[in-house]
Amino acid sequence: MRIARILGTVVSTQKDERLKGKKLLVVRPINLDGSDRDDYVVAVDTVGAGFHEKVLIVGGSSARMAEGNKDCPVDTAIVGVIDTIDFTTPEK
Template sequence: MQLARVIGNVVATRKVDKIMRYKLLVVEPIDLTGKGSGKHMVAIDAVQAGPGEIVFIVEGSSARMAVPEKDVPIDTAIIAIVDAIEHDGRIVFRKTVQEFAAV
């Protein structure tokens, strides 16, 4: 699993049947300080995430296991919306604030 920030969405009016019910979101992996990696990817949204939210993503076979349908042609999936992150006994991120504290 990897932390990421939702930075956009993808509109695709034609998709294969197995992903029709899912939103496609653009995510950027981040570190514990909230700094982006510069790598952007499209992910299936399995949890109804929104713009700017901090999420957990999985890739590869783990992404395919994140949805109930079998043999879904996906490589990246959003599997959780992060409410808080604790590091070394300190809260470094809280969803209600949407800011990262210094690590």
């Protein structure tokens, strides 16, 4: 999975039946320091993510395992909203 931020919404009327009702968002993968990567992907939001939030995206066939995506022609899905990334090494 990768970390991304939401850029916008894709509006499409003429599309596969199984994409109807799905929220198609344009997301941009980001680096761990929060900077943008020079890339983007269109993902189906399955967790009700809000704009400006950092999200977790899953790719490939596993995107079809996300809630509501079974058997859908979807290769990327938003499966989580990220609260924080903790880089602190835990003490033992």
